[in-house]
Amino acid sequence: xxxxxxxxxxxKGIRQEDFARAMGVSRQTISSLETGRYNPSxxxxxxxxRYFGMTIEEVFLFEESEDAK
Amino acid sequence: xxxxxxxxxxAVEIVLGAxxxxxxxxxxxxxxxxxxxGALIAVxxxxxxxxxxxxxxxxxxxxxxxxxxxxxxxxxxARAWAWAGYGSVxxxxxxxxxxxxxxxxxxxxxxxxGVCLIMVLYWISFLVLKKKY
Numbered sequence: 001x002x003x004x005x006x007x008x009x010x011x012k013g014i015r016q017e018d019f020a021r022a023m024g025v026s027r028q029t030i031s032s033l034e035t036g037r038y039n040p041s042x043x044x045x046x047x048x049x050r051y052f053g054m055t056i057e058e059v060f061l062f063e064e065s066e067d068a069k
Numbered sequence: 070x071x072x073x074x075x076x077x078x079x080a081v082e083i084v085l086g087a088x089x090x091x092x093x094x095x096x097x098x099x100x101x102x103x104x105x106x107g108a109l110i111a112v113x114x115x116x117x118x119x120x121x122x123x124x125x126x127x128x129x130x131x132x133x134x135x136x137x138x139x140x141x142x143x144x145x146x147a148r149a150w151a152w153a154g155y156g157s158v159x160x161x162x163x164x165x166x167x168x169x170x171x172x173x174x175x176x177x178x179x180x181x182x183g184v185c186l187i188m189v190l191y192w193i194s195f196l197v198l199k200k201k202y
Contacts, residue, residue, distance in 0.1 A: 020135075021135075024135065024138065024139075025135065025139045025140065025141065026135055026136060026139045026141070026142065028141070029139055029140070029141040029142075032141060038141050038144070040140070041140055043140075044140055
């Protein structure tokens, strides 16, 4: 699943370390999320979206084809 | 287990290890127990060092706490256990076949039973998890 975490985080001038601390996860997790290597749980996705003041759909881009994977 | 309990547990392990080493030295017992005692002391000493660092160093404590509740780490741990399970079945299966060909009946039975045990545990775990989720 693609996401706009890196783009939104950078536009707000937030460092990965600070973002990770706010989300209660490691910096490596944020890095993996941004590169799309790891998909977050619904809870983390919700926390991230809420932190940015957005909806989950605005941050995470669901593609129909991924459903079959 | 909280950190204080872990520290106490490590200290008890060191005492037990030392008692084991001392007991073997005094009675001239099996060197296997000497090795086990030494290993127990080494592992407990490492745990103690990490535990004391956790207590004294706030940055380290935060890092350990984040790592413990980090969902990606939990996912990776679960994946690593799954891979270890697949690996055990694969290696055990090959070993069973090799020992069967070599006519080593005891080892063949041991490896075969091990693989069967893992498969049984897998199915029990699957059924329990199926009920739970």
